Amino acid sequence: MTKEKNISYPQPMLSSVDYDNLGVDFFSLTSLEYGALQNCSDFLEKLEEALLSAKMVQIPEMVVVHLCCYLGATTTIYNQDKSRDLEPEINNLLRRHAELSLSKFNHYLLNSNANTQSLLLNRLKEDTPGSIVVQTLRLGRIIMDMMENLSNSRSSLLKKQKDLICPQNEFFVFLIPLVNEQHEKWQEYLDGVSINHAINQLTIQIGWLVGYFSYLDRKPDTNSYLEYCLPCIPLYMDHTNKLLQAMLAGGQILTSIQQLSINDEEPIDDVVIDDIETASLLNEIWELSQKTHSELPPATTKFQKEAAIFQAGLEKLVVELISEHMEIKILYMSIFYFWFTLDAPLRGIPYESLNKLSPFEEMGNIITLIRKTTFELPDPEFSPNVKILNSKLQSLKSKLPAPEDLDNVPQDRVECQSTRVNTAIHTLTSDYLKQDYHPEVIANVLFSQWLRLSVLYGVSEQEWQKMNHYFVEILTAVRSYIPTILLRNDLSKI
Structure with missing residues (x-):
């Protein structure tokens, strides 16, 4: 020495x-x-x-x-x-x-x-x-x-x-x-x-x-x-502090859009602040978001830190894709697909059987299960800040363009956007898996992000907060369901 x-x-x-x-x-x-x-x-x-x-x-x-x-x-x-x-x-x-x-x-x-x-x-x-x-x-x-x-x-x-x-x-x-x-x-x-x-x-x-x-x-x-x-x-x-704040946000897409548009003073194309009422609402959401995030415990374990880092990366990507005018439903379906094909093998479905499944046919069953599980759980008691934030975010949603059904979108546009979205999500998840992030971390965050996008399809902010509160219970129910898909489809004999 x-x-x-x-x-x-x-x-x-x-x-x-x-x-x-x-x-x-x-x-x-x-x-x-x-x-x-x-x-x-x-x-x-x-x-x-x-x-x-x-x-x-x-x-x-x-x-x-x-x-x-x-x-x-x-x-x-x-x-x-x-x-x-x-x-x-x-x-x-x-x-x-x-x-x-x-x-x-x-x-x-x-x-x-x-x-x-x-x-x-x-x-x-x-x-x-x-x-x-x-x-x-x-x-x-x-x-x-x-x-x-x-x-x-x-x-x-x-x-x-x-x-x-x-x-x-x-x-x-x-x-x-x-x-x-x-x-x-x-x-x-x-x-x-x-x-x-x-x-x-x-x-x-x-x-x-x-x-x-x-x-x-x-x-x-x-x-x-x-x-x-x-x-x-x-x-x-x-820059890093903003990224850490995004990690604490736990996948709140609407809040992320607001954060990027106000703090960087570069409004995203899909969010046009064209009146005093909307601008005031965004500022109120940001202040409430900061208060609610401060109530969250910090990530301490390696698993939690990996989840927080990947969550921030995925959330940033989703906001970027929204700013490129990608259809929300394409994002919604793509994230579900990548979650399902990553999570199913972790629940015992062999890859050769997975290739014969249609993930989107299972999406409706999984949505029904999530709604049933959430409904049967008792309503949690939210802090006053969360309750007010829910109300403000619900108001903000009414000012955003409603996501179109893909039946009303030209087929060539659907194909082009699907390629862009699928490539972006595949690249992001592959990058983190190459860094030895646990596959279950990636799967959990994809599932959480998919749930979060449901607020743009009729799920209220209050319902989302309940789903987020009982995320572990919902994830457990879904994980228990996935192995039964083999039996229903009798794929084990194929």
């Missing part, structure tokens, strides 16, 4: 961070530095995969921008509602260490040559805290290799690249699961020590990368990097 030096990291640091006491028990500065290096390395590996898929190249400034987006997301997931309190401290910490890094590299290496570089590099290492120089050089090499790989994979015949940032859908698909996994590891490793230590070291590491690349570019200061990097931290704090 590398011997830790007496040179300390400069103060001040983030709130609740104290490097002087690291190593008193078992967690050392070396562990903290290595953890930050590994986190950055894992992020860059995932980023490279996404950029390769998008056929995008990068320059050092934009790679560091992505790292700052990652820092913003990490801060929010680790601290949630307190992340914005850390923003000024993070900005100051990153700027200070970027400037320190540049000054150190310039002081020791700016005028070095092949004969003196090794000696001067050792002196630089000795005159800096911990192993930060070694870590920075390793990350710099990873970034340079990544940029070379991206450049080599991009055909010269392709059109000029328009975007500099990784496409947001692809970015968040790998970012949120990665940061959640890293968070769990830090909580275990730190064992009660403030999680801000991890954010602190990640900020320092990114700052040193800024200084290092500024030195390589022979920049007089770090401003050319920081002017791009620093604004991304609060931006991705906010």
Whole structure:
């Protein structure tokens, strides 16, 4: 293990961070530095995969921008509602260490040559805290290799690249699961020590990368990097916070449409705020939604976190498809199909038998079972906020276009939209299954989302809340029904 030096990291640091006491028990500065290096390395590996898929190249400034987006997301997931309190401290910490890094590299290496570089590099290492120089050089090499790989994979015949940032859908698909996994590891490793230590070291590491690349570019200061990097931290704090709020929403499509249209100030085409009454109603729904979400317990187990992450991803996709004017009934039937074909084998129906079933013939039976199960359960007692929210959402539904029956939609449009919707949902579910999400997690969320869309087909908000309250009981009843399909269809003999 590398011997830790007496040179300390400069103060001040983030709130609740104290490097002087690291190593008193078992967690050392070396562990903290290595953890930050590994986190950055894992992020860059995932980023490279996404950029390769998008056929995008990068320059050092934009790679560091992505790292700052990652820092913003990490801060929010680790601290949630307190992340914005850390923003000024993070900005100051990153700027200070970027400037320190540049000054150190310039002081020791700016005028070095092949004969003196090794000696001067050792002196630089000795005159800096911990192993930060070694870590920075390793990350710099990873970034340079990544940029070379991206450049080599991009055909010269392709059109000029328009975007500099990784496409947001692809970015968040790998970012949120990665940061959640890293968070769990830090909580275990730190064992009660403030999680801000991890954010602190990640900020320092990114700052040193800024200084290092500024030195390589022979920049007089770090401003050319920081002017791009620093604004991304609060931006991705906010983006990630919105995504976490969507996770807590539990599949409330109407609320998600409202959230996207008001908070981003970019109304979705299907939701036109054309009068004061509707705009006021949307604002009331948002405020009530925030209150009701705050009453929900946070996800704690791995199963719950996977469900929350996939729920947010599926909900975002559904809202996007609605904004593209996809027919609601196509969404409704597609989500049912993917749920049924994923869940049925988990209930003992062999794949060869599943291929001989018609899922949509079973949809009516399952709807009848859900209604019967829900009706027989006692009415739950909802909080005052939920009751008011139900009423407001019911009013909002009356202002949205009614979903058309597919009999009234041109056949070529049905075929085109079905292809788009089925491909999108298949791609999303496959991506999460490839990330080793439990199939039952995916199935449960698909079933929940399908139930949620029923509010656009005559189910009231109050009825939906009851279904949502008794989701486990309803799911249990449906799961008990699925194996009986084989007996009714006598498919076991086919």
